[in-house]
Amino acid sequence: MKVIVDAMGGDNAPLEIIKGCAAAVQSQDVDILLVGDEQIIRRLAQEQGISLARMEILHASEVITMEEDPSTAVRRKPDSSMAVGLKALAGGEGDAFISAGSTGALLTGATLLVKRIKGVKRAALSPLLPGKDGPVMLIDCGANVECTPEYLLQFGVMGSLYMKKVCGIASPRVGLANIGTEECKGGDLQRAALPLLTEGCDGFVGNVEPSNIPLGAVDVVVCDGFTGNIILKTIEGMGKFLSGKVKEVFLKNTLTKLAALAVKGGLKAFKSSLDASEAGGAPFLGISKPVIKAHGNSNARAVECAVRQAKFFAQSGMIEEIGERFTK
């Protein structure tokens, strides 16, 4: 098992990426193909005393920045770490690809260079959100602003397979994000997708209101990319807002600061339960090989988790299963 990792993407690249890969080699028993500026990577590893055992380096002279137009970035910078990594994946030099770089560039690049699974209409970005009883997949989350009911059906099937085969949930429950549970709710898209999902998606339980998503009503939330991105960003904002409020409570006076000491461990766990990176990166489902978007501010720990996830994804056989399912 060899995981290809974009060493240059994300806020903390390349140092945290290299550290995370070194940790993953130890904990996950995988080989790593690091893609990026070879000189920088070797120098950093030496300076910081990071072992490059079981890691190869594939040199790439350029980096795609967050400022670049995502739709053309990979084409305009063919020697970027992201483009080189995706081409290596397409060419069979590794079993999965991880990048913490520009989401948009990765989506476009993966579709262009690695291609979709035959029969898949649109690939979807599918992050795992923190939930009461474990992670919840939100699919799609921004790759496809405009969707047809058929796309949503495919998202449901792919999301369900991922939660079963990669996350180990025996019978994933799938819901359609909507503003009410009744059949008549939502716009044309939701009303047309509901019967398709009911008919064609295992474990489909009907409409789910976002108020019940973090409470674990379902394992997979299906939606168009606009709605999914709105949900994702609202969750992000509320996490920040409420963490700040909790902090205020403890900074009030000496007594509350003492109280903070007593619950320090619990608060740390609370913060980490809100931390999307603990659940791993967002798989990009529908692409013919495993591609994972790690969070832009991934630290070494998040990179290590993403490598574990990439390994499970590559071993799961779900891509082959999607292919069989959608070409029938």
Place this chain on the structure above:
Amino acid sequence: MKVIVDAMGGDNAPLEIIKGCAAAVQSQDVDILLVGDEQIIRRLAQEQGISLARMEILHASEVITMEEDPSTAVRRKPDSSMAVGLKALAGGEGDAFISAGSTGALLTGATLLVKRIKGVKRAALSPLLPGKDGPVMLIDCGANVECTPEYLLQFGVMGSLYMKKVCGIASPRVGLANIGTEECKGGDLQRAALPLLTEGCDGFVGNVEPSNIPLGAVDVVVCDGFTGNIILKTIEGMGKFLSGKVKEVFLKNTLTKLAALAVKGGLKAFKSSLDASEAGGAPFLGISKPVIKAHGNSNARAVECAVRQAKFFAQSGMIEEIGERFTK
């Protein structure tokens, strides 16, 4: 100033409604027209020792339940407290109407019986969300699942006027809910609404991502009713989820329970800052008289806040100003 209140709507009706009205009479210097079953109201008031000073009762023999079809409820139950209250408002027997009953029935009923302001294309449900620097208005939030760009422009103008005239914000900042700040972001609706709002809405600052809404990026968030309802329900779910997580932290052991005592006041304030009812009910903007939807589980305090809000709304003159603006 006389506020008409649906005594029978909501989870805690009629007792908490009557209590809240009695408190409002004291704190807000208003008269109240309570609409509902006169016998029940008088008996409860007597049993509980609630003064009905400055309160009249308008008898209504029926109640609209949450199970009824919202689109026909008011027509099918003309003697319900909601229908009788709305007709009293339309007939000038009071200056504003408050109900904690079915949102859908109130929206349909208000449009049917009280009518829209001339020139207003669609009325919008516009709750105030908790935010870092004070309440943030989300308009529309479910009254109009399908919207045109022109509706969104009107929502922006009405929301801005409300925050200025009723909430006292000198120069409200208005944003369009979107999945990115760039002009090209979103679907057809967002891309078409952006130039209209830029041109026609005072204080418009462009697209706003939901991650920045609770952090106080804007005072008014404009969106179609589907998106608004998705945002509202995601916020609700995250509030519940995170409150539960914080509670867990404190219930862990004796030490953490002691710590809970030290931050009790702060945690109460934290909880109340998440409590939508503290910010008041949701005004229904675009209707020719002030109509306010109080939260379904409103207690006496929430009803008192809603009465204060109704009073400010009725005194603000904003309905006349909307009329002038949109008939020009």
